[in-house]
Amino acid sequence: MATLTPGFHGHRRTRGDRLPPGQFLTEDFPVLSAGPTPEVPLDQWEFTLTTEDGGRHRWTWEQFLALPQQEVTTDLHCVTRWSKFDTRWRGVSLDTLLEGVTTHARYALAESYGGYTTNLPLADLRDGKAWIAHTYDGEPLAAEHGGPARLLVPHLYFWKSAKWITGLTLGRTDRRGFWEQFGYHDYGDPWREQRTWND
Ligand SMILES: Nc1nc2c(c(=O)[nH]1)N[C@H]1C(S)=C(S)[C@@H](COP(=O)(O)O)O[C@H]1N2
Numbered sequence: 001m002a003t004l005t006p007g008f009h010g011h012r013r014t015r016g017d018r019l020p021p022g023q024f025l026t027e028d029f030p031v032l033s034a035g036p037t038p039e040v041p042l043d044q045w046e047f048t049l050t051t052e053d054g055g056r057h058r059w060t061w062e063q064f065l066a067l068p069q070q071e072v073t074t075d076l077h078c079v080t081r082w083s084k085f086d087t088r089w090r091g092v093s094l095d096t097l098l099e100g101v102t103t104h105a106r107y108a109l110a111e112s113y114g115g116y117t118t119n120l121p122l123a124d125l126r127d128g129k130a131w132i133a134h135t136y137d138g139e140p141l142a143a144e145h146g147g148p149a150r151l152l153v154p155h156l157y158f159w160k161s162a163k164w165i166t167g168l169t170l171g172r173t174d175r176r177g178f179w180e181q182f183g184y185h186d187y188g189d190p191w192r193e194q195r196t197w198n199d
């Protein structure tokens, strides 16, 4: 006969369900930037979505804030092995930004002020899986964490969540981003531990 220890099992299941393999939990919010933090005045900020045909959709800060906003509470997983639970964000869903954009592209390249890039399949930006976030824990997103606004794609390793985002270019072919060129995995699923090219 099986012996059940509900408390222990429940605890293990909760943690195991939420902490991907090879990760440890942290309470603080580490800063990982490959270069200096760009300064982006809000009256100069813009976000541009470019389709595979070169069509451009552009939002100023004012226009971006006038779009429907969403609150998101989510776990984060960095490839350097820290995970953070229940982070609170506010921003615009990529579904909202892609509304009315005609595209047959399969891939997206995110581009940031400062030159950082990262690539991901367009499907991973759709269906409530990705946001451009401008508020963290009820406060304007700090510059070191990507303010004025960053991409937030929490189901992939956090390097895919481009800080200081200014554009998304959609394409029919996949183009590797900054870390992906240096050996990070093209897709980066934390649950399959897709850290590097060989994973
Ligand atoms: N523009 C830009 N975005 C970036 C990075 C970067 O160096 N530049 N680093 C990535 C990496 S590796 C991680 S883990 C997260 C770190 O975000 P944080 O500094 O807010 O913790 O941002 C990602 N987005």
Ligand SMILES: [Mo]
Binding pocket: 032, 078, 079, 080, 158, 159
């Ligand atoms: Mo990272």
